[in-house]
Structures are given as C-alpha cells and as structure tokens.
Amino acid sequence: MIDLKSDTVTKPSKGMMEAIFNAEVGDDVYKEDPTVNELERRVAEMFGMDDALFFPTGSMANQAAIKMHTQPGEQLICDKYAHVYNYEGGGVSFNSGVSCKLLDGDRGMITAAQVEEAINPPDFYHSPLTTLVCVENTTNKGGGACYSMQTFKEIKAVCEKHGLGFHLDGARLWNAMVATNQNPKDY
Numbered sequence: 001m002i003d004l005k006s007d008t009v010t011k012p013s014k015g016m017m018e019a020i021f022n023a024e025v026g027d028d029v030y031k032e033d034p035t036v037n038e039l040e041r042r043v044a045e046m047f048g049m050d051d052a053l054f055f056p057t058g059s060m061a062n063q064a065a066i067k068m069h070t071q072p073g074e075q076l077i078c079d080k081y082a083h084v085y086n087y088e089g090g091g092v093s094f095n096s097g098v099s100c101k102l103l104d105g106d107r108g109m110i111t112a113a114q115v116e117e118a119i120n121p122p123d124f125y126h127s128p129l130t131t132l133v134c135v136e137n138t139t140n141k142g143g144g145a146c147y148s149m150q151t152f153k154e155i156k157a158v159c160e161k162h163g164l165g166f167h168l169d170g171a172r173l174w175n176a177m178v179a180t181n182q183n184p185k186d187y
C-alpha cells in the first residue's frame, strides 16, 4: 500500500540509512560537524546567499524566523491554511506573541492585492502593527499548490513599500522549484 496521507510518513530508504550511518559528524555548536557545514555551504551557494543555517525541523525554522521578524503584540499576514497558523502548537502566539491576520487565498496562496488590503494602518495605535507576511511553497493544506515567481515579486514589492518582513515557509520548496522550473537564485 502507498500511504498518501502525508509526505512525512515516508521512511528512509536503505541508501539513505547508509548515508546517515556513514556520515561524518561533530559538534555543530562549535561548527565542527562537517556534514552540516557542507550542507549549509551548498544551500547558501545554491540560493546565492552569504550563509545558511540548518534547522532539524520546518516548525523550528518558521518559529525562529517569525521571532526574528516581529515584536510581541504585532501581527503577521498569512493564508487561512498556513502551517504557522493551523499547526506548530500555536507557537506563533507563544514564542513571538504575535497574532495572525488570515487571508482567504486560493489553495493556500495569497496575492499582493490581498496583502496590501490586510495591512493595518500603522498610525492607528488601536490595531496591532502589521510587520510580517508569511507564505508557503508548496502549500500544505492547499494541496501542494505552488506560487509563480511573479506573485512572489509582487508580494515582496508590497512588503518593501510598507516596511514588512517577508518569510517563506519552504517546507516543499524543492518540489515547487521542480514543478515550476524555478532557479533557487531567484529566491
């Protein structure tokens, strides 16, 4: 039987287990894990970034990123299906103390126009200050839909115009890049 309830139920193949077993390891806190160092170097190079940071789970990466982008009391904008809103144990409110403004997107994907409309007026101190936009590629609850680079550019332009952070939950970014023939450097 092929269990399709989630892509997370797959188990490592024999080759993967062998690679794990034979991997060179070390203390990553001291940057002495050659395998992690090489992974970070390769991913940074692929995406044209100065550096990369390995996180053992997607939830950890999201939670750390949201914490870095926001201050308690602020608000982020995301689709109603967003993993950061529906899952991750409510970590967005617990770890970062922020609320989520939910958008009614298409299969988990939102548009620049929707984002712009959802930004709270920054001079109205009664409403939480909007500081971050979170998107997912591919979407989880949206059924694996993937964004076009054009939509990302449009959302990024709105973020820049309004001084908002822009976080990509790239849980299935490799799948999205293959499906849409995108280049990691575009990100």
Ligand SMILES: Cc1ncc(COP(=O)(O)O)c(C=O)c1O
Pocket (backbone or CB within 6 Å): 008, 056, 057, 058, 059, 060, 062, 083, 084, 136, 137, 138, 139, 140, 169, 171, 172
């Ligand atoms: C869109 C999305 N973000 C984050 C996660 C969380 O990843 P992890 O299970 O590695 O914490 C998932 C997991 O499936 C996901 O689909």
